[in-house]
Amino acid sequence: MRYLRLLAYATLIVALIPPAGAQTSKPKAEVIVAPFTVEAGNGDALRAQSDRCFEKFAAALSLKGVRVTRDSQLSQANLRSAPASWAVLGQLSRKGEQFQLELRLLEVKSGEELRSYFNADKDLQVACLAVEKAADRIAAFVEEQRSHEN
DSSP states (O other): OHHHHHHHHHHHHHHHSOOTTTTTOOOOEEEEEOOOEEOTTSHHHHHHHHHHHHHHHHHHHHHTTOOEEEOTTOOSTTGGGOSEEEEEEEEEEEETTEEEEEEEEEETTTOOEEEEEEEEESSHHHHHTHHHHHHHHHHHHHHHHHHHHO
């Protein structure tokens, strides 16, 4: 009887233990983002502004419920090995008096460009305002894709 009771307890404990890795595994990122590229010759000041604009973009996506991963090594060349369904590559440049921001939403598996977001202005802060609107639209796209999966 004693062994039977021990066997019952052991069976119960084993049944309650989650499968290996279940507690530590995080959900797969939906969107992977890389810091925005800055055209050569535009200086360190533009790079610093670009980094702030990028951080604002990544935070806006996260706040909208998108699972985001950041990868400083992500590029068009290694896109297909990215651990996410979609990727966003961005570029900040200065053409004459205009700052230009372009974001491209890409499907990781195919490398196909799904959406492109562009803004330009003489004021860099105004040009970077596009990241919030792009984050809204990308979050809506991700939500739509989630609904198709279910």
